[in-house]
Amino acid sequence: MRPTPYVAALRIYEPLSAFEPVDRIRWQNILASADTRKEEQALALRRLVFPEPPAVRPDGAHVLDINGIRYVSPWSTATRCWAALDDFKESLPSSITGFFVPPSLEEVIKTGVDLLEDRVPHIITENWIIPPRWFSLFTPAERVRGEDDDGPFSFARTTMSKARERATSSHEIVLGAFGQGPVEQEIENMLDWLEMFHPESLVELDYGGLASYLDSALRARGEDGLDADTSIEDVAHSLSGLAAGDGSLAGEGYERLVSRWRAVQGIESTM
Numbered sequence: 001m002r003p004t005p006y007v008a009a010l011r012i013y014e015p016l017s018a019f020e021p022v023d024r025i026r027w028q029n030i031l032a033s034a035d036t037r038k039e040e041q042a043l044a045l046r047r048l049v050f051p052e053p054p055a056v057r058p059d060g061a062h063v064l065d066i067n068g069i070r071y072v073s074p075w076s077t078a079t080r081c082w083a084a085l086d087d088f089k090e091s092l093p094s095s096i097t098g099f100f101v102p103p104s105l106e107e108v109i110k111t112g113v114d115l116l117e118d119r120v121p122h123i124i125t126e127n128w129i130i131p132p133r134w135f136s137l138f139t140p141a142e143r144v145r146g147e148d149d150d151g152p153f154s155f156a157r158t159t160m161s162k163a164r165e166r167a168t169s170s171h172e173i174v175l176g177a178f179g180q181g182p183v184e185q186e187i188e189n190m191l192d193w194l195e196m197f198h199p200e201s202l203v204e205l206d207y208g209g210l211a212s213y214l215d216s217a218l219r220a221r222g223e224d225g226l227d228a229d230t231s232i233e234d235v236a237h238s239l240s241g242l243a244a245g246d247g248s249l250a251g252e253g254y255e256r257l258v259s260r261w262r263a264v265q266g267i268e269s270t271m
Helices: 021-027 036-049 077-091 094-100 103-110 160-178 182-194 210-220 231-243 247-269
Strands: 007-015 061-066 069-074 123-127 143-148 151-159 202-206
Touching: 007 061, 021 069, 036 061, 151 160, 151 210, 160 182, 160 202, 160 231, 210 247, 231 247
Parallel strands: none
Antiparallel strands: 007 069, 007 123, 007 202, 061 069, 143 151, 151 202
16 A cells, blocks of 8 residues: 555656766665655655654655666655645635644745755646646556556656647647636646756656556446546547537547546545
8 A cells, every 4th residue: 555545646757867966876876676656655644743844854766767777756855845835825815824834834844945956846746636737748658557566556658858749739729729728827837847857858647546546436337447547548539629629529538537537536535
């Protein structure tokens, strides 16, 4: 069982050569076989119980060794904590945020943040859902699924150049169909994020623990578990409908996607 089974992630793996020398030395010794995903999640849970300034502790990283090249996705713990706090404070009136995040905890999160040279995280996460725009970065051929000691898993991985090309195409299609708005802006923000990294990077969508919940939800509907998941295909179907000006075609793909993931969100409401 994964420590945080309700989290999915979109990760950027940059070539080791893209990092500063001190980081290259530290990360070149990480074993590619190490279960760094579980380590990252376990550390996150420990920090909920024993808060500590994330910026003053050496951070971990996920690594991939492909065709003789090492790719690294730093956990970016301090950056993500800082960004999450900032987003939360912007979502509520300042007069009440202190009731949710005490000043003492905010100080812990912010300690050392000014020392961060890069406040752009290599990893972004979502709880209980995967945004449709994430699926638009991949094709079905890039998807891998199976089962390991933690249960079912599903991930997709592509090159940065392909991810940027697909994000640009999605943005143009949505902008043409709906004009400027929240959905278009979310895709543009994702594209801006992708463009901040090395052009030879890899982009990975990891269902995380949501793979287990999705597998169970689909089997409960009489389908063949994760093998019946066509989220990537559904988003592509919807985008092709929008590009062709066919609202019915676009709606078919979107409805299949929403229906599938609504079942996963339903599990959250039972907990």
